[in-house]
Amino acid sequence: MARYTFQRFVYMVITLFIIATLTFFLMKLLPGSPLQNQEKLTPEQKALILKEYGLDKPVPVQYIQYLGNLLKGDLGVSFQYDNRPVTELISDRIGPSAQLGFQAIVFGTIVGLILGIVAAIRHNHWEDYTATVIAVLGASIPSFVLGGFLQYFIAVKLQWLPVAFWEGFKYTILPTLALSVGVIASIARFMRTEMLEVLSSDYILTARAKGISQAGVIMKHAIRNSLIPVITILGPMTVNLMTGTLVIEKLFAVPGLGEQFVRSIELNDYPVIMGTTLFYSALLILAVFIVDVLYGVVDPRIRLAGGKK
Amino acid sequence: MEKILQVNDLHISFDIHAGEVQAVRGVTFDLYKGETLAIVGESGSGKSVTSKALMRLLPTPPSRIKQGEILFEGKDLTKLSEKEMQSIRGAKISMIFQDPMTSLNPTMTIGKQIMEAILKHQKLSKDEARKRAIELLQLVGIKNAELRMKQYPHQFSGGMRQRVVIAIALACNPKILIADEPTTALDVTIQAQILELMKDIQKKLGMSIIFITHDLGVVANMADRVAVMYAGKIVEIGTVDEIFYNPKHPYTWGLLASMPSLDHKDTELYSIPGSPPDLLNPPKGDAFAPRNPYALKIDYELEPPMFQVSDTHYAATWLLHEMAPKVEPPAIVRERMERFADIVARKGGKPRG
Numbered sequence: 001m002a003r004y005t006f007q008r009f010v011y012m013v014i015t016l017f018i019i020a021t022l023t024f025f026l027m028k029l030l031p032g033s034p035l036q037n038q039e040k041l042t043p044e045q046k047a048l049i050l051k052e053y054g055l056d057k058p059v060p061v062q063y064i065q066y067l068g069n070l071l072k073g074d075l076g077v078s079f080q081y082d083n084r085p086v087t088e089l090i091s092d093r094i095g096p097s098a099q100l101g102f103q104a105i106v107f108g109t110i111v112g113l114i115l116g117i118v119a120a121i122r123h124n125h126w127e128d129y130t131a132t133v134i135a136v137l138g139a140s141i142p143s144f145v146l147g148g149f150l151q152y153f154i155a156v157k158l159q160w161l162p163v164a165f166w167e168g169f170k171y172t173i174l175p176t177l178a179l180s181v182g183v184i185a186s187i188a189r190f191m192r193t194e195m196l197e198v199l200s201s202d203y204i205l206t207a208r209a210k211g212i213s214q215a216g217v218i219m220k221h222a223i224r225n226s227l228i229p230v231i232t233i234l235g236p237m238t239v240n241l242m243t244g245t246l247v248i249e250k251l252f253a254v255p256g257l258g259e260q261f262v263r264s265i266e267l268n269d270y271p272v273i274m275g276t277t278l279f280y281s282a283l284l285i286l287a288v289f290i291v292d293v294l295y296g297v298v299d300p301r302i303r304l305a306g307g308k309k
Numbered sequence: 310m311e312k313i314l315q316v317n318d319l320h321i322s323f324d325i326h327a328g329e330v331q332a333v334r335g336v337t338f339d340l341y342k343g344e345t346l347a348i349v350g351e352s353g354s355g356k357s358v359t360s361k362a363l364m365r366l367l368p369t370p371p372s373r374i375k376q377g378e379i380l381f382e383g384k385d386l387t388k389l390s391e392k393e394m395q396s397i398r399g400a401k402i403s404m405i406f407q408d409p410m411t412s413l414n415p416t417m418t419i420g421k422q423i424m425e426a427i428l429k430h431q432k433l434s435k436d437e438a439r440k441r442a443i444e445l446l447q448l449v450g451i452k453n454a455e456l457r458m459k460q461y462p463h464q465f466s467g468g469m470r471q472r473v474v475i476a477i478a479l480a481c482n483p484k485i486l487i488a489d490e491p492t493t494a495l496d497v498t499i500q501a502q503i504l505e506l507m508k509d510i511q512k513k514l515g516m517s518i519i520f521i522t523h524d525l526g527v528v529a530n531m532a533d534r535v536a537v538m539y540a541g542k543i544v545e546i547g548t549v550d551e552i553f554y555n556p557k558h559p560y561t562w563g564l565l566a567s568m569p570s571l572d573h574k575d576t577e578l579y580s581i582p583g584s585p586p587d588l589l590n591p592p593k594g595d596a597f598a599p600r601n602p603y604a605l606k607i608d609y610e611l612e613p614p615m616f617q618v619s620d621t622h623y624a625a626t627w628l629l630h631e632m633a634p635k636v637e638p639p640a641i642v643r644e645r646m647e648r649f650a651d652i653v654a655r656k657g658g659k660p661r662g
Contacts, residue, residue, distance in 0.1 A: 202412040205366060206413065209398055209403065209478075210399035211426070211429050213392075300463070
């Protein structure tokens with residue numbers, strides 16, 4: 001397992017390097033410059049500022065410099081927020097984003113699993129059809145459409161919950177709901193399919209032949225075996241959730257990383273764009289790694305194969 | 310001998326979109342204490358459905374027991390609630406299935422899977438159940454039982470897994486063990502070991518076995534009595550000697566003739582022409598008639614009743630009617646019949662039938 005983990009770590013570093021390179025050059029292709037809306041500055045002043053930040057040098061030189069700083073753990077300073085270091089900006093903003101993402105994935109996974117399990121147990125009954133409709137709707141409605149919908153009906157019309165901002169748990173409910181619907185939909189769909197397959201397998205028959213009750217068969221034998229493929233989609237789903245938060249944070253005026261990220265792109269704040277992208281990527285790679293480890297926890301066959309490596 | 314299970318006129322149907330599939334159409338048999346009854350027949354003859362129905366393991370819907378009764382310890386199993394059935398399954402009647410590669414839960418240790426059955430039916434502590442599970446593993450011939458308890462199914466070979474499946478089935482000393490093609494998925498050497506093990510355990514524990522198979526070689530090795538099923542009915546039932554050496558039903562003749570044998574290695578292997586009938590619309594008369602070279606006109610009109618051949622031997626064919634013409638069974642079967650006469654003569658009895 002130690003060697004396996006080390007191997008994964010090396011892959012993670014390589015992946016991050018590739019992402020850093022691609023983002024750097026893509027970002028340089030963006031139109032405009034950080035100083036595009038500063039009409040009051042004279043061209044001389046602008047040139048001075050560009051020189052100060054090293055933006056006057058050719059792109060390849062900038063790239064080498066950037067990589068050098070990156071190795072030292074220096075993500076640079078922001079252009080828009082009074083020269084504050086990017087690392088500090090990220091750590092300031094990570095709180096709300098992390099909370100939102102975490103709430104959405106926990107809530108979404110739990111509700112999705114319950115829906116999927118119920119649908120499979122009550123296969124071809126109304127519970128199954130209801131769950132399927134919810135899953136299809138959840139998968140086809142984008143989170144920002146649902147977010148606007150929730151804001152209008154629950155916050156504006158019914159006034160049950162605040163429409164936006166981030167001032168306590170009440171404020172987190174609507175964005176969490178908007179964000180988790182996609183999670184619910186995909187988990188429910190996968191869980192239902194897997195449960196149906198597992199429930200018709202031979203070992204379920206063996207368990208029933210032992211005299212175990214229907215509830216016991218489902219709890220002890222069916223759910224765990226159905227979870228294996230469901231864990232697979234947790235990785236890609238984290239990606240969806242992260243891109244989802246960018247929009248949802250903007251929509252609900254949540255002072256999170258995503259909202260800041262969108263702003264930095266609008267203002268060509270290169271160090272923040274780079275820093276946040278790298279941070280998201282690292283998070284993602286970590287999520288995939290955790291999924292790999294989870295596999296081993298659930299499925300003993302994988303655990304042993306990994307151990308032998 | 311004491312009857313432990315009586316199945317009377319059992320009918321099982323599956324309701325599908327196209328209509329009603331009559332998978333089992335009136336099966337009647339008794340199971341005696343300590344005996345092995347083999348149920349043989351080709352795929353789709355209803356042998357597996359019958360065996361699953363005894364445990365009430367068929368999904369309802371689409372399946373339903375249309376009529377008939379399954380009498381066990383004074384109770385009709387077809388009328389019990391699911392809860393009452395759960396106290397019988399695994400405790401008094403156990404079942405082992407065809408494919409050991411898929412019939413164990415891949416994410417649960419072997420020990421837990423055996424202990425689950427013990428804890429469900431017996432008032433034992435976890436430690437006592439663990440001890441019992443280790444004993445069971447030793448009984449089915451698994452070495453290092455204590456270590457093996459902590460392992461998962463993928464760490465066992467096919468034959469070893471089938472031993473574990475048998476250990477689970479034996480967990481509560483059942484009165485009846487139903488084995489649904491338990492060796493079909495195993496290679497022949499392992500097959501022989503598993504069959505030996507089952508015979509050995511039967512001797513030790515004295516349970517009755519219902520052995521479902523399509524392998525007549527296995528039947529000859531295992532069974533005391535044999536029931537031959539065709540199109541959802543038992544067409545012939547008798548002791549293993551009677552079925553192998555004095556068969557009366559043309560379908561049994563066909564089965565025996567299509568069995569590879571060392572004496573006839575140069576001749577082409579016989580096969581019964583045609584295919585079994587569609588049980589969505591069962592044919593009128595004898596279901597085997599269209600494939601039967603000995604079919605009489607009445608076979609297409611009226612279903613034959615069970616004719617008694619001996620105290621233990623019955624067959625459902627009009628050929629046994631006193632007015633039926635005498636027919637000669639196929640050569641291979643005739644040879645067998647001659648050998649049967651020898652066997653009976655050696656045993657000092659009169660040949661029956």
